[in-house]
Amino acid sequence: MSRRSWIGLATMIALIGIWFLTTATGLVSTMRFPSPRDFWSALHQIATRGYANGTLLAHSLHSLKLVLMGFATAVVTGVPLGLWMGWSRKAEAAINPVFLIIRPIPPLAWIPLAILWLGLGDAAKVMVIWFAAFVPSVINTFAGVRTIERPILEASRMLGTPRLRQIVEVVMPAALPMIFTGLRLSLQASWTTLVAAELVGALLGIGFVLNVAQQDIYPGMILVGMATVGVLGWVTTRALGMVERRALAWNVAARD
Amino acid sequence: MGSIRFDNVSMRFGTFNALEGINLEIGEKEFVAIVGPSGCGKTTCMRMVAGFEHPTGGTVSVNGARVVAPGPDRAVVFQQFALFPWKSVRENIDLGLRNKNLPKSEREDRIARALKLMNLESHADNFPHQLSGGMQQRVAIARAYVLDPSVLLMDEPFGALDAQTRVVMQEELVRISRVNPRTVLFITHAVEEAVYLADRVAIMTRRPGRIKEVLDIKSIREAEQWDKHSRIEDVMDIESFVHLRTQIWKSLREEKGSDAV
Ligand SMILES: Nc1ncnc2c1ncn2[C@@H]1O[C@H](COP(=O)(O)OP(=O)(O)O)[C@@H](O)[C@H]1O
Ligand SMILES: [Mg+2]
Numbered sequence: 263m264s265r266r267s268w269i270g271l272a273t274m275i276a277l278i279g280i281w282f283l284t285t286a287t288g289l290v291s292t293m294r295f296p297s298p299r300d301f302w303s304a305l306h307q308i309a310t311r312g313y314a315n316g317t318l319l320a321h322s323l324h325s326l327k328l329v330l331m332g333f334a335t336a337v338v339t340g341v342p343l344g345l346w347m348g349w350s351r352k353a354e355a356a357i358n359p360v361f362l363i364i365r366p367i368p369p370l371a372w373i374p375l376a377i378l379w380l381g382l383g384d385a386a387k388v389m390v391i392w393f394a395a396f397v398p399s400v401i402n403t404f405a406g407v408r409t410i411e412r413p414i415l416e417a418s419r420m421l422g423t424p425r426l427r428q429i430v431e432v433v434m435p436a437a438l439p440m441i442f443t444g445l446r447l448s449l450q451a452s453w454t455t456l457v458a459a460e461l462v463g464a465l466l467g468i469g470f471v472l473n474v475a476q477q478d479i480y481p482g483m484i485l486v487g488m489a490t491v492g493v494l495g496w497v498t499t500r501a502l503g504m505v506e507r508r509a510l511a512w513n514v515a516a517r518d
Numbered sequence: 519m520g521s522i523r524f525d526n527v528s529m530r531f532g533t534f535n536a537l538e539g540i541n542l543e544i545g546e547k548e549f550v551a552i553v554g555p556s557g558c559g560k561t562t563c564m565r566m567v568a569g570f571e572h573p574t575g576g577t578v579s580v581n582g583a584r585v586v587a588p589g590p591d592r593a594v595v596f597q598q599f600a601l602f603p604w605k606s607v608r609e610n611i612d613l614g615l616r617n618k619n620l621p622k623s624e625r626e627d628r629i630a631r632a633l634k635l636m637n638l639e640s641h642a643d644n645f646p647h648q649l650s651g652g653m654q655q656r657v658a659i660a661r662a663y664v665l666d667p668s669v670l671l672m673d674e675p676f677g678a679l680d681a682q683t684r685v686v687m688q689e690e691l692v693r694i695s696r697v698n699p700r701t702v703l704f705i706t707h708a709v710e711e712a713v714y715l716a717d718r719v720a721i722m723t724r725r726p727g728r729i730k731e732v733l734d735i736k737s738i739r740e741a742e743q744w745d746k747h748s749r750i751e752d753v754m755d756i757e758s759f760v761h762l763r764t765q766i767w768k769s770l771r772e773e774k775g776s777d778a779v
Contacts, residue, residue: 413600416570421614421665423592431613435604512604512645 296482301489304482313483316466322490324466325456328384331497332391333452339392340399340448341441347400347435348407357364362402369394370458380464382463387456396456400448406440407433424477436485439513442506449502521546521581521669521701522567526574528726529562536562538726540576542584547699551716553709553766559568559727560705564671567595567703580669590614595672599654601646607633607657608642614665615698632664635694637663652683659691663698673705687752688714709766713759714750735762 263271278298284290285297292300308318316324346355372393376386410433418432434441460469468490475483522544529537537559544550552560562611565571566578567729578585580592585666588594593614601610609633615625633639636656646654655675662670676684688711706712712719717736720729739745742758753759 411598411600413596413598414602416568416588417594417596417600419570419588419611420568420590420592420594421661422588422617423613424617427617429675431605432602435602438604512647 282466292481293479294481296485300482301485304480304486308471308483308486314466314471318486318490321468321471322494325460325468325491326494326498328387328459328467329391329449329452329494332388332455333395335388335392336395336399336452337445340396340444341403342402344400344441344444345407345429345433345437348404348437349429354404365397369455373459373462377463387459387464387518390459391452391455394451395448396482398451399441399444402440402444402447403437406437406444409440410436439510440445442502442510445502445506446499451497452496453491457491478494521548522703523579523582524563524566524576525579526576527566527573527578527737528779529559529566529571529774530574535726537573538728540727540729542720542729542732542735544701544703547701548719549695549700549702549715551704551706551718552718552722553706553718553770553772554722554727555724556707558722558724560707560722561673562727564594564616564673564703564705568592568671583656584618590665591667592669592671593667593712595655595658595662595670595675597674597677599646599651599658600679601654601657601661601700603646606643606651610646610657611661611664614661618665621652628664628666632660635663635698636660650683651679652687654678655687656690660695663694669700670700670702672702675704676711677706680704689748689750691715709763709770710754712764713762714753719766719767733762733766738762 282298285292287294296304303316304313307313308321310317312318312320314321318407336432343357347357352474369390372390373386376389380386414432414436418428423432456467457469457472460467463471464473468487472484472487475481475487520541524540524542526535526537527540540563544552552563554560562571566573567580568583568591581739585592585714602613605613608629610626611629615628620628629642633642636659638653638656638660641649641653641657646657649657654751655678659675677689679687704712704715713735718734719738720732722728723730738758742756744753744756744759747753747756754763
């Protein structure tokens, strides 16, 4: 393990130690913040017997599914739109004004409309996540195309590269570092939005667990829900990072 | 028929007169270098032949046809290499050939020859970031040569290289040009480089950019048998070389002198 990870690990252990001490000595009331023992028993309960209609695994998988669906929808729509806007000044001129109006609307403000259109089911939640994740994908892809160095594009034109091949083999890879920046932000936005979307009209999922635990005044379970979102977010971000490192192996700038 | 022709070419960027009254004809398989102070419009001249830029007056033509757009008949070697970092050396060289829809066997053949010509055989599967600057520029030259272009355009191709690498590349370019002569428009601000490489040297002045004079190097090189020497430092010692170099320097300096306030 590297020096950096040792320091990180030491900090984690110290934080858990402080947590243990402050709750055990009564410095922090366990009605407000759970002790490690409360946390552990809540975790044990939801993992084995389940809580709020399902086990931790069922809730996690459900949330993960919604996030990945919303994220994937955002990527397959956002990246091409960003490429197109970056490639064509006309497309930019046409789409940008719409974007400027829609962009400041917080994704969560779409929830009422999404529910009106699609009901209380999963579809509405996926749609809200899609909206939230869409914007960073589009903007960063667009910026990635616009910041391609001029000689790269000129080299491609000089070689007589036909348009489609130029987009696939030159423009897309050249913009890829920025596209991945967009994907990372999109993924973050997906998780943020998920929890909020699941607070309304859900029957399963981590956001729903949080909602029920709050109504039950169950601090241990609230913390379990929060920690689960944190872990799931971390795992998906790591997975995306691995894809990125493979895809950008040629990119020395991203090495360190 | 002249391969590259500037016919009373002028270029304005907004209200700024970058080039004025440029007339130059570069013959088939002739190697012409343009020297001049930075900002005098050398790059702009080359970019007009490449088709990246269009003159606001006069015409630029290649093989008798007016230049309208970039194309593989006019291969460009850029100062900053402009390789595709996500493609291997082989893939970089292959792109132009694929664009020509050549059969695979012929492409492989041509790539093998280009790699050999530039001494790149052991690096075919490397990526640009794994190569030194000199090696990267070799790839860029191979990528241009492999197209078998009627015209080769080089804009300070060795400007980003260190002094030693630069010398090696200059010698290589002379070797290649003798084996495989091309019509070359070579931009540089290094006078020795121009005299060493070119058949003719065009000297440019600034504000507005004009061609001040064109010197014939080839006849002197042949008369004095510069090519008997394979090393650049030996050629640079020859009296006729020194004389030409000094002549160009003086011409450029008059230019700079008139500029100094
Ligand atoms: N696209 C452009 N727009 C405005 N000015 C330009 C443009 N390209 C070149 N110039 C100007 O034209 C002049 C000649 O430029 P350039 O051809 O690059 O000179 P050189 O290659 O000899 O250094 C410079 O003053 C430069 O600033
Ligand atoms: Mg220049």
